Amino acid sequence: MMNETKQILQDSDASTLAPLPPSATTPRRGGLGSISWDVVWERYGIATILVLLWVVAYFNVNYFGNVDNFAEVLRQSSFVGIAAVGMTYVILMGAFDLSVVSTLGLCAWLAVTLASKHQLGLALTLPLLVGIGIGMLNGTMVAYLRIPAFIVTLAMQFLIRGYTFIVAGGDNALYAGKEYTSLGTGFIAGVPTPFIIFIIVAVVGAVVLRNTPFGRYIYAAGSNAQAAQVAGVPVKRTLFWGFVVVGGCTALAAVLLGARLYTAGPGLEPGFELNVIAAVVLGGTRLSGGRGSLIGTFAAAILFTTLSNVLNLLSIDPFVQQVVTGSVLLIALSVEGVRSRLAERLNRG
Secondary structure (H helix, E strand, C coil), rough: CCHHHCCCCCCCCCCCCCCCCHHHHHHCHHHHEEEEEEHHHHHHHHHHHHHHHHHHHHHHHHCCCCHHHHHHHHHHHHHHHHHHHHHHHHCCCCCCCCCHHHHHHHHHHHHHHHHHHHHHHHHHHHHHHHHHHHHHHHHHHHHHCCCCHHHHHHHHHHHHHHHHHHHCCCCCEEEEHHHHHHHHCCEEEEHHHHHHHHHHHHEEEEHHHHHHHHHHHHHHHHHHHHHHHHHCCCCHHHHHHHHHHHHHHHHHHHHHEEEHEEEEEECCCHHHHHHHHHHHHHHHCCCCCCCCHHHHHHHHHHHHEEEEHHHHHHCHHHHHHHHHHHHHHHHHHHHHHHHHHHHHHHHCC
């Protein structure tokens, strides 16, 4: 792969990256030119399971098919989904960000606090800048200082949460006006506003991944960072900007979630980071990097929310729901591991 990538990049200028080898950016195909089952699962598996779950729940769970309930499922999926779009960028490079849960709490608290003081412009923009700044800190330490992402983002999780508790005084911010909350509770053409924003973020994210040099850098760095570095791919810079993306996406999710809940604080959405990572992995993105797409992430975010909604409608104990969520994550990781090993065997064969 190293020699192929160097050859492809040889005649490229500094601002344009030529297409990387198919192994780095596109799914492998099986014999006779047909797409392998591994790729079929990656592209359509989760979406198929989601549709089946909807059908089963519609006929067997009371109120699930209600229009208001379905709209709420789409609305709730947006918060995890938007953050998962950013997380996909990082996981595609073999890293992850555990600080998103604390970033969510800080940015949501900041948005609600500013909105309650009738500073709507700042409420919508300052949290985004804070989220991007957190992403820049994470990216600098992971990419340039070479500190493992687990250590950096776990430390940042505690640091940000503690800081939020200090500045918030341990209290949640409250806001009851419509100017800000309509962003989280409103509709556009009958579709929840947060879900519309989720679609836009996912589409833009997918276009960037598949049709820009930055996107190809991500796949190349995740497939083989050393080969990509030799071929001229700015691996460190790409990883840095990946963390910036996840920070910005998490901040956007925080602004919308604060508008939905009318309140926010440092303890907002415990376990959010695991839900985000689970959505990405369940959507087909490999933890080892280099393989995945936002189509799967998009469907998996909705699947997780649908599952939670069904369990709530069935009056399942919240602690049992945590067991189910954890089990789904373990299953997703196990499936990802099996897929990776099978792919390695096929490649060697």
